[in-house]
Amino acid sequence: MFKKLALIGIGLIGSSIARAVRTHDLAATIAISTRRPETLAEAEALGLGDCYTLSAAEAVRDADLVILCTPVGAYGAVMAEIAGALAPGAILSDVGSVKGYVQKVLGPLVPAGVHLIPAHPIAGTEHSGPSAGFVELFIGRWCVLTPLPSVDAVAVDRLTSFWGVLGSNVEVMDAEHHDRVLAITSHVPHLIAYNIVGTVADLEAATKSEVIKFSASGFRDFTRIAASDPVMWRDVFLTNRDAVLDMLGRFLEDLSQLQRHVRNGDGPAMEALFTRTRAIRRSIITAGQETAAPDFGRPHAAEPMVEVNVEPSVPVREHGGGDDA
């Protein structure tokens, strides 16, 4: 499908793309570039590509598909480096969780003849780094493309086919709409999860250790997305501020009302809300975006989970992270 794919950044998402492209034979050559030598060495040891370089400009040379897979805050610096090396006719895309900012920072620097098609595969896990990726990550998930209306339709079709082969359903929308929908679907949930886990982290040590002990009663669900890549998420909140603050405002208005119901002991109002929310989960399961298995299908082991699972040590990385969800 493509002669040469260049992946700039090789975290969870970048490495999953590399694996899936190899599996489906979608590119003759996969070039991988990332800023940190350790990450590049890890990608090479995993055999994710055909050539490896610390120079993004070198990676994109002659590539007909370039995908930025770094945190969005690094796009400006990456683009300054690669703009002069992009091949005419190439598709320039990305996997960032915000799209308006991407258009704003990349758009003015795109050379004539290069097709900028920002993309957001809505898939991920809480793990980061080249070893966290896997071929199946995008299967059954949505991938949103946000090209300007002026972008070449043939190029958009090619990228749509690409994500289709990776297993995704593709939807095209405008960047601003994407950012509003993702603010409530993804960004505010992450903000809230980070916040409550932070509240627990600030408790006195004795109480904190009890919260950890009894976390199966609800709290642990929040800790998964609050374990997502810190730099990636910092950049999301720096670059989608207005939509996040607007949706957070709605959440807080609703929470004030619910807080009042608790204070007043308004049982019927609470029961009505708690009944209404069940329908949303059923819709998500029906839409194929969630498992119907109880407890997300978490193992209920015959032995305590600590004996059968070992947390992979995932260092906090400053660059080359992928998209977490």
Add this chain to the structure above:
Amino acid sequence: MFKKLALIGIGLIGSSIARAVRTHDLAATIAISTRRPETLAEAEALGLGDCYTLSAAEAVRDADLVILCTPVGAYGAVMAEIAGALAPGAILSDVGSVKGYVQKVLGPLVPAGVHLIPAHPIAGTEHSGPSAGFVELFIGRWCVLTPLPSVDAVAVDRLTSFWGVLGSNVEVMDAEHHDRVLAITSHVPHLIAYNIVGTVADLEAATKSEVIKFSASGFRDFTRIAASDPVMWRDVFLTNRDAVLDMLGRFLEDLSQLQRHVRNGDGPAMEALFTRTRAIRRSIITAGQETAAPDFGRPHAAEPMVEVNVEPSVPVREHGGGDDA
């Protein structure tokens, strides 16, 4: 271990206890009582007990272990019915998520010679009803007992052994402390999850359907606990109001600060918080209370999940619900 176990209420928790008691042969007779005839018929069809009755008083007659497994709001009515029928020497326990209220409502009605030992098995799924239970539910999970210091130590030891055989680690603490710890570990997380799912439920239809579509980007994690039993959770917030409002206050103070960081574009402050929260998840995994598998071990199916999973239809039930987590 016991001559006769009486389970009043036979939802997720009650039915899991029934199954585990049968598996481990912990009681010669299991008597099941619940308020709704349909639920009782369902329990009987599942073969969960040895005798089935709509009369709680009849169920507890001659029982040496009685466990209330209804929403806590029903305890007053249940206790009024059974108080005169409790056998001398019996242990009276429960599985409710709040403990101070339980002592307050049951304590004054306990006949002399009956040992009141409130309990809270910290285990559950988002599903409800007799068919949702399973033998392994309590394995590796904590069960908190909150007897008054004056309660017979031998009775506490017997109940501790009982939960130990079911696979739980048992901890004894005072009820007020339990309610404070669970407020932040369980009650506030549920409140927040219900609230954000409610915010989405209130969005205009077009946006709501997009949130459902793209929910794998974070939102869907919240919908699990927001699908928990509405009546059970109404009762939690009606009966642990002060601790919930206090912990919610802490959460909101922290959220105001984080909101300000977003507004000011304070990247370093956000990155510092998002890095700190990772450690909490690692602690929970190390404590054996969470799986280390990415994405909770959710299936990444070769086909969209909608084709392989069917949501069991779980009607909203007014009584006989168990403990959700």
